[in-house]
Amino acid sequence: MNQQANLITTGKVWSIPGGIHPAENKSQSNATPIETLPVPSELWLPLTMHIGAEALPIVKVGDTVCKGELIAQAQTGISASVHAPTSGRITAIKPHPFAHESGLDAMAICIESDGLDAWRKQTPWKDWQQHSAEEILERIHNGGITGLGGAGFPTDIKYRNKHAAVHTLLVNAAECEPYITADDVLIRYYAKEILMGAQISQMLCSAETIIIGIEDNKPEAAQAFREAAKELNLPVTLTVVPTKYPSGGEKQLIQLTTGLEVPAKRLPSDVGVLCQNVGTLRQIYRTVVHDEPLISRITTVTGKAVNKPGNYEVLIGTSIETLLNQAEAHLKKAERVIMGGPMMGFAIPDIAAPIVKATNCILAPTKKELPVPMFDNPCIRCGMCEQVCPVNLLPQQMLWASRNRQLDNAALHSLPDCIECGACSFVCPSNIPLVQYFRYAKGEIRQEEQDNRKAEQARIRFENRQARQEREKIEKEERRKARAEAAAKALAAKKEAQPEGAAPATDAEDPIKAALARAAAKKQEKQASAASKSIDELKADVEKAKTKQAKALERLAEAEKEGSEMVNALRKAAGKLEEKTKSAELALQQAQEQSN
Amino acid sequence: MLLSVITLLVLAAIFGALLGFASIRFKPEGNPIVEEIDNLLPQSQCGQCGHPGCRPYAEAVANGEEINKCAPGGEATMLAIADLLDAEPQPLDAEHEADPVKQVAVIREAECIGCTKCIQACPVDAILGAAKQMHTVIESECTGCDLCVEPCPVDCIDMVPVQTDIKTWHKDKPNSYLNLIATDKSGLLIPNSETVA
Numbered sequence: 001m002n003q004q005a006n007l008i009t010t011g012k013v014w015s016i017p018g019g020i021h022p023a024e025n026k027s028q029s030n031a032t033p034i035e036t037l038p039v040p041s042e043l044w045l046p047l048t049m050h051i052g053a054e055a056l057p058i059v060k061v062g063d064t065v066c067k068g069e070l071i072a073q074a075q076t077g078i079s080a081s082v083h084a085p086t087s088g089r090i091t092a093i094k095p096h097p098f099a100h101e102s103g104l105d106a107m108a109i110c111i112e113s114d115g116l117d118a119w120r121k122q123t124p125w126k127d128w129q130q131h132s133a134e135e136i137l138e139r140i141h142n143g144g145i146t147g148l149g150g151a152g153f154p155t156d157i158k159y160r161n162k163h164a165a166v167h168t169l170l171v172n173a174a175e176c177e178p179y180i181t182a183d184d185v186l187i188r189y190y191a192k193e194i195l196m197g198a199q200i201s202q203m204l205c206s207a208e209t210i211i212i213g214i215e216d217n218k219p220e221a222a223q224a225f226r227e228a229a230k231e232l233n234l235p236v237t238l239t240v241v242p243t244k245y246p247s248g249g250e251k252q253l254i255q256l257t258t259g260l261e262v263p264a265k266r267l268p269s270d271v272g273v274l275c276q277n278v279g280t281l282r283q284i285y286r287t288v289v290h291d292e293p294l295i296s297r298i299t300t301v302t303g304k305a306v307n308k309p310g311n312y313e314v315l316i317g318t319s320i321e322t323l324l325n326q327a328e329a330h331l332k333k334a335e336r337v338i339m340g341g342p343m344m345g346f347a348i349p350d351i352a353a354p355i356v357k358a359t360n361c362i363l364a365p366t367k368k369e370l371p372v373p374m375f376d377n378p379c380i381r382c383g384m385c386e387q388v389c390p391v392n393l394l395p396q397q398m399l400w401a402s403r404n405r406q407l408d409n410a411a412l413h414s415l416p417d418c419i420e421c422g423a424c425s426f427v428c429p430s431n432i433p434l435v436q437y438f439r440y441a442k443g444e445i446r447q448e449e450q451d452n453r454k455a456e457q458a459r460i461r462f463e464n465r466q467a468r469q470e471r472e473k474i475e476k477e478e479r480r481k482a483r484a485e486a487a488a489k490a491l492a493a494k495k496e497a498q499p500e501g502a503a504p505a506t507d508a509e510d511p512i513k514a515a516l517a518r519a520a521a522k523k524q525e526k527q528a529s530a531a532s533k534s535i536d537e538l539k540a541d542v543e544k545a546k547t548k549q550a551k552a553l554e555r556l557a558e559a560e561k562e563g564s565e566m567v568n569a570l571r572k573a574a575g576k577l578e579e580k581t582k583s584a585e586l587a588l589q590q591a592q593e594q595s596n
Numbered sequence: 597m598l599l600s601v602i603t604l605l606v607l608a609a610i611f612g613a614l615l616g617f618a619s620i621r622f623k624p625e626g627n628p629i630v631e632e633i634d635n636l637l638p639q640s641q642c643g644q645c646g647h648p649g650c651r652p653y654a655e656a657v658a659n660g661e662e663i664n665k666c667a668p669g670g671e672a673t674m675l676a677i678a679d680l681l682d683a684e685p686q687p688l689d690a691e692h693e694a695d696p697v698k699q700v701a702v703i704r705e706a707e708c709i710g711c712t713k714c715i716q717a718c719p720v721d722a723i724l725g726a727a728k729q730m731h732t733v734i735e736s737e738c739t740g741c742d743l744c745v746e747p748c749p750v751d752c753i754d755m756v757p758v759q760t761d762i763k764t765w766h767k768d769k770p771n772s773y774l775n776l777i778a779t780d781k782s783g784l785l786i787p788n789s790e791t792v793a
Binding site: 048098100101102104106403433436437439440442443444446447450451454455456457458459461462464465466 | 634637638639640641649650719720721722737739760761762763764765766767768769770
């Protein structure tokens with residue numbers, strides 16, 4: 001008895017600010033055992049079932065795959081792999097309806113089941129203690145494990161991104177959201193597997209203690225943990241926290257069970273705590289010890305429109321419609337189908353969307369059960385939202401800022417620290433959808449940050465381009481100068497190579513000399529042609545010259561009379577013509593003498 | 597009396613010297629307001645304002661140019677500049693949309709002749725290609741400035757609005773009450789959905 005008392009210690013409970021007590025509505029779904037859904041004929045596996053980069057498909061349409069085979073590989077960084085939940089044939093890789101508020105489709109791989117449900121080759125590690133932490137982490141990474149509590153953060157990253165030494169492994173079994181009982185039932189049936197997962201996890205993060213945080217509305221689950229811990233001889237601290245929403249939030253549960261507050265914009269590991277959901281821990285056990293990747297999960301189907309509410313073990317990729325049919329839901333009665341709980345969930349635009357790794361609950365409430373919210377009235381500054389906020393924010397101040405899109409102001413009131421739990425909306429007497437405003441403002445802030453990043457990038461590229469163009473211009477100018485210099489040098493070198501003596505070459509090079517030479521040659525030719533002319537022709541030449549001279553003299557006389565400016569020029573011309581006449585007469589005389 | 601006058605004079609001399617030193621030592625390089633205006637501009641470098649790039653427009657605004665010329669920034673940018681300069685907001689030109697749709701250029705690759713004209717026009721080097729080789733736009737770098745469309749001799753560049761995907765989507769300001777969940781209190785007054793939506 002003593003040993004047992006030491007094995008399971010009861011942990012101290014601290015408190016968190018705010019919180020609300022909505023109707024629990026858990027008894028509808030936690031009374032029946034877990035039912036396994038038959039393998040559906042078609043499974044759609046979205047590539048973005050987790051936070052981070054989407055997985056990259058490694059199969060083609062037409063390939064056949066075995067159960068558990070890798071079909072999409074995680075990218076480097078924050079990402080998670082996707083595996084085939086059953087054996088069959090890949091029939092499509094294309095956008096498919098996805099459970100998301102936006103109603104947008106997401107890329108997904110479709111597997112047509114062959115009904116055999118045949119496993120790939122498995123290599124179980126019964127003796128996982130023999131393997132190193134790195135090997136186990138690799139196995140968790142390859143198993144595509146993401147947080148099963150709702151956010152879907154890749155699990156191996158949690159162990160790799162440790163900022164401080166982890167002293168406590170916190171098992172999150174609080175499950176504070178109304179209606180959801182998936183974790184409750186999981187603990188009742190698989191407490192041992194969860195604690196074995198916790199053992200593996202404890203080894204990985206080398207935590208000294210394991211604390212189980214569980215709400216006091218789950219006594220059966222708490223008892224199951226006690227028995228399992230006894231069986232495994234595993235020392236744990238069981239901290240039963242009072243039922244209050246949202247005590248199951250990661251940072252809230254850490255505060256409740258350890259008294260440590262995770263600072264804004266920091267991670268739990270900064271205060272030495274690693275928090276894991278019970279479903280995730282069980283999956284770690286299944287993956288590490290039995291080599292089963294994350295291909296199925298336990299999902300609660302509940303709500304008054306469901307005839308057989310309960311918890312179902314479903315293959316990832318099963319359509320929500322199939323699951324609702326199995327639970328005998330009357331979709332006509334249900335106003336809307338909600339993924340997640342009534343506080344943090346969202347209405348699914350298309351029930352053809354598949355169950356993903358993070359789907360912990362499908363809620364099909366009747367109109368009476370979860371009525372459409374009433375009109376919102378103006379804020380009356382009653383301050384109730386401040387009193388229930390679990391992170392000590394001022395929701396009404398944030399509301400003013402968000403409503404008017406004053407993003408800086410909203411950030412100043414620590415909007416990024418809002419966990420979107422919905423407690424403020426729940427208590428608001430004016431029915432103001434505060435959380436919706438906060439989600440809108442958070443999205444706007446994210447968008448603005450992204451735009452700023454892009455603008456900065458564009459600016460840098462533009463400036464680089466300008467600098468490059470400037471540089472190219474200068475280089476071009478330099479090249480031109482270099483070419484001109486090289487040409488001048490080459491010329492000088494040529495001149496030096498040819499001595500002065502080579503006259504004809506130099507003459508040919510000098511255009512003026514060449515032109516003079518050409519003129520001289522022409523003159524000689526002319527004289528030669530004059531010599532060859534007949535006497536008659538020469539006589540005619542003399543006549544022509546004489547008439548020209550007479551005309552010129554006439555004009556000269558006229559110009560002299562009028563006192564024109566042309567006088568000088570005309571005189572010169574007359575002189576030249578006289579010379580020409582004389583030379584013509586001389587040529588005639590010479591010719592006559594020769595002929596005589 | 598005399599003592600106080602001397603004290604004040606000495607103090608004035610000391611502080612004057614300090615201020616004089618500070619004004620020389622800590623003189624800002626360039627006009628700091630240009631930097632601030634430039635930070636508000638979308639950096640698409642599209643030239644629709646009539647200036648060759650965003651920074652020249654920021655300089656022009658600092659020197660008294662109208663603040664409503666930025667087409668890709670739309671009304672939000674105009675208001676941000678008005679806020680920064682404490683100026684009167686000016687209405688946008690009729691041709692500019694108040695909330696412009698983000699676009700990217702897409703080359704119809706089969707029709708591209710590889711003339712490199714668009715590459716030369718792109719202010720942010722977001723087009724990849726070589727002479728007589730097919731060109732393509734690097735979508736993540738494209739600012740949607742439109743400058744590559746005009747030089748294309750075969751008109752094979754389209755401006756396509758950027759699609760929102762699941763990663764970039766975010767919630768709109770609440771106006772429809774049908775999709776709000778965070779309440780499970782039972783109300784006495786349940787308006788029917790038609791009047792609410």
